[in-house]
Amino acid sequence: MKSHILLSSPVLFLAFFLQAMSLAHGHYSDQHWYEPREQHVLSAPENARPMPSLIIDTFQNPTHNDLGFWHGAGEDLAMQYQPGSMQLFPTDPDQNYHTQFETNGCFSMIPWRNQFLHVEFVGTDQFTVSLNEHNEDCYPHRAPFPGVPDSIEASRYMMKMGHGSTGHDGDGHEHDEPIREEHGKKQISKDNGGGDEDDQTPAAPPKKELFIPLSHFLINQNRVVSVSFSGFYTNRSITLHRVEIVSSVPPPRKENNYFKIPEKLPTGELILRCTRPKSFAFGIDDGSPRFAQEVMRILDEENVRVTFFAVGAGLRDTTTNLTRFYREMLKKGHQVALHSNTHPKMEALPTIDKIDNEIIQAQRTLKEQLGIECDSNNNGSVARGGNLAVMHFLNPTTVGYLRQFIRHVKGSGFKIMRIDQCMEDPDSPPLS
Template sequence: MRHSFPLITPVLALILILPTARSLFIRPFDQRPYEQQHWFETRQDTLPDPDPSKSATSLIIDTFQNPLHNDLGFWHGTGENLTLHHEPGFMRLFPNDPDQNFHTQFNTHECFSLIPWEDQYLHVVFEGNEEFTVSLNEHNAECNPARSPFPGVPDSVQASRYIMRTRSGSLDNGDDDWDDSSKLGRPKMPVKDGFKNDTRDGGHQHPAWATRTELFIPLSHFRINKNRVVSVSFTGFYTDEPITLYRVEFVPHVPHPSASNNYFTIPEKLPTGKLILRCSRPNSFAFGIDDGQPQYAQQVMRILDEENVRVTFFAVATGLRDRSTNFTNFYREMMRKGHQVALHSNTHPKMESLPTLHEIDDEIVQSIRTLRDQLNIGCTFNPPITAWALTLTVSSTARYFRPPFGTVGVRLRQRLAQYIDDPYIVNWSVDVEDWLWENTTTPERQLGAFYRDVARGGNLAVMHYLNPITAGYLRHFIRHVKGLGLNVMRVDQCLEDPNSPAL
């Protein structure tokens, strides 16, 4: 689950002290004070938003000179307990979870327009980990960080598909650091540890790459509203190799393919699933209820019957195949009553953390097969069926997928799009935080979390029925929403899916 942080006043002392530091190493437990307020910090020396009617040549976003702010004057930093190390000129990240992320912002309290650069390329110079997701994040419709969701929906690409490598020597252009490997037909490599002393910056060490690793990603590959953008982010790390970021910018051109850059060309944009955080239908509200404990299923059914509302259940396939849970009969009955049942993986792993596409595919395919076999939720396999060469035609009822733990990276989005036509990847803008509070001495804080996110504008919820107290709170959640004049419905209905049942 993703953590939600309250809106708090920026810590002035931290802002004044940290930017003067020569080097900054932030461990997860050190990170919390300014991580909680980072999105809401503002600066007086920021650049104004450009005139969207005018073209632009380039835009430098971040050269990592400051530990807290990028070159535009806005916050950059990490979330989900990602450890980082900063020195002037670079930011080194130490990921160990695909939920961890690093954002560099365009603006905080307003939407930023990328229209002047829409024909350009996102250029990133980095070193190390190449297995990650690059996202361009859309602001919410109100361009207001106090409204939910914030940040809004991203579109993402896989970094490793856009890498250009060019040979480059050390920063002083000397050749002493290069060995004679090329005489043996191998690429030249830097000796020692890849750094050499350079006194031009107070004795600071600078990298001397055997190859310069760069990304060139067309902004057209990010399918979001470019009139309201909030940040560039790096996330979806599924290995624990560190990554060092040196430069993030927009540039108008890509180097011409040549032997020196391995004849680099821009790859095609791969289809990806559509990430959903909120309902689109006016005055609607949807509950996405993930699997729970079988003994509380009848309690949930009774509340939904008595409140006369319909919801969407996201079912884990292993539970459906386990006859002892009786989940198959339960969900068949819920479908008969008009509720929606949708995909939630096969075994409930953090799918973006899985090391191979084979494992991600297995979670998707087994989930689709199980809903077809156990609940007759329609999909057809076009024969012949081989282990990893499947062609699926999936009906609209099986287009909806909730990723376990809400963890979403581009590999998951791409693989879902391979098996499902135009899949919806359904996360949320309202979190009841049952995963945090249900087994504590203050389970009522689930009510507070729900009321808070609804007040911020969220209208798509996540909850489970793993605990009798949480299951009982479902009635309170429903009545609170009804009291606000919102109509409770299934996820496909709240997204105005033309194939969903009439209201």
């Protein structure tokens, strides 16, 4: 019988599980998603006439945007606020900054569907912009929340002005100002050519602009919850000045290097929930080899099948004994899926080739070590609606509550199965 694996990447796998369980929900609850606001933007019906431009955020308030809803950071992203701007100091590609369209419901972008997301900023363009979809209930206390995002690479949509006007040199390199530490705070280091810093004020760097068609975000735009900035490919800072929806883009001309909107790149399907009714699936990442046998015993005694995501480097390391463990798991009917070659932060890798290599080398390793052929076409809280959960077996605490969690899921009326089964993959084995 041919074995299948799930191909996974930060865009697909990390988000695949991150927002589908209660721990992920708790992560976002720390970000004031549910705070009520005095202002409220009404969603227009789908057949309404196109709306005028919509100003989302001009950063006039440190905690609220122009719509009256929350804006702020996650994953310990350092920020510095000044009226009219929010400077972000990323140190990790998983860090993010959100500005909300709504608090407790869904916001419809349909009236603006033919318009453009316009962002004014200063600093690096090595980041992604996402439009984030709410869950089906438009209710923040149901998982997953936030729901499905679709992301674009900011640099592809940047309107590059003539030489010297965007902070780029002749080779296209940015002249971002270096950041230095002073008294525990991030400061911008200014070089004024050797003069007295108190006597000279450097000219403000020119703003850069993004123009992104809303149609390039392939989500359900009847239930949008926020626009966000993440996937920072560099530690250089970015200062946001304006986020809005506009009806047109500047015409191509010499001054903007004949700017035109690029084509939308292919977008993979992002899976956050099982589709089979009353199903529940565990995705178990690599862990500590010394806990592997305990995990196997619990799964055997509870008579459940799960999906393991294996890192290629761990399989090649003969001291871990993980290859023998996963071979045994395959014999018992569990699924083994792809979790990259060395488990880097994919969005921090500098080139597409390096990202591809992480997948290709892992595919080869799973074939050589486990005899698994890749099928490239198969790509919470229970009470709150989550039915996909991720875990690691890295410490005794995690392994210790696995049995209790399994029994809680069963007691809630769900049947635990592999991910391909919960997604109703026609090539998955039948349920026992």
